Amino acid sequence: MSIKTSKDKKVYFASDQHLGAPTPEASFPREKKFVAWLDEVKKDAEVIFLLGDLFDFWFEYKTVVPKGFVRVLGKLAEIRDSGIPIYFFIGNHDLWMTDYFEKELNIPVYHSPQEFLINNKLFLIGHGDGLGPGDKGYKRMKKVFTFPFFQWLFRWLHPDLGVRLGHYMSVKNKLISGDEDAKYLGDENEWLVLYCKQKLTQTHYDYFIFGHRHLPLNIELQSNSTYINLGDWIQYFTYGKYDSTFELLTYKG
Template identity: 80%
Template sequence: MTISSSKKIYFASDQHLGAPTAEASFPREQKFVAWLDEVKQDAEAIFLLGDLFDFWFEYKTVVPRGFVRVLGKLAEIRDSGIPIYFFVGNHDLWMGDYFEKELNIPVYHTTKEFTFNNKTFLIGHGDGLGPGDKGYKRMKKVFTNSFSKWIFRWLHPDIGVKLAQYLSVKNKLISGDEDVRFLGEENEWLVQYAKYKLQTKHYDFFVFGHRHLPMEIQVGENSKYINLGDWIGYFTYGVFDGNTFELKKY
């Protein structure tokens, strides 16, 4: 993709709409929609890196109630011709083809490489990457198993969605019981993952979410790891203008 001189690529992650309640997250949804409305003015493309919703599950004919403002804004932007790319996170990993069929937004379940103006990017949500977190990695395999999804689908949506939302909000990052702080490069698994990937291929930028902590870390001579932060406490996002990448606060 070539970025024209007047355009930019925008990145955002971890809005967790619906947490801890729909009412409590509504101001965040309004703020995020306002941001989308603003960036569409000069966006070459928009990348959403997962956990847009605190819980999302697609039954064959039903999706979770709510979020009409953000879904409507995404539809409007996509219909205007601006590409939007969505990467599932650990809270919306049960996303199927709803975004693709209803909004014409491609959905990715793994990291993907992109090249913008000869700069190479590796982009993804970030959960389960790098060393450690073996408990989550085992749990993710269970959750993404087709049999597990088939079993859950048999629960009536009024029961299944309510149960999943309750368990999702128990996540300490959302409840505020966990202090999100920098752990040092040696303990930041996504930093270690980026350095490992650089052993076999060069990337100018690694862009991830998941950590809820805005970060810019040099991981190679000409390579940088970016974490986008979140839209719970930081309201940060990334901007690439074709040459430089910046983290900004809305």
């Protein structure tokens, strides 16, 4: 997909809000802060990319979605209704998203990294979970969680039980939660860095934009190719802004 920004317009990126964690009450201030950011960037946004884990747990039954998050959903609907495109990439915590965003908010949902040509620069954009070498335990678990038969079985649980179980697993299971010390491991141990370098042997990308690591990172892979990790909205409150250059910024609002 090709995107050309209009005069004074920007492209914005954010990831890993984990709304609902560790409890809805505790995450409420973060939800309000993220909504305030959306309110601010809509003033000059050409397009907004949300790179997954907006929710700490999300599962769509046929007629039921998790309770809460009214403010952020309402703000996304308002922005989308104003004509600003929003693109959503599922993360490992909102892995079970299907068509709710597309039908209710007119927001397309992507389940894998996608290419976008933005102002003649080629971007590869995604959440980042399960990419590159390693992380084999999570990769096996993801295959189970995304297998249609197991999703069908989960839907037979009453939503009160299913959502409660999902929240518990989201926090307690480290393979799902990624609950580890978010420290930079060095290029040779960062799976997303290795993934980006491997992709560059096939196709040149000017920017790789991912989330998932909960670390704001800006790493030059080659003289004209950069890997950006957007950090999170739990500790860092970081986001990306792009027109002719890419900036990794902290929201202070």
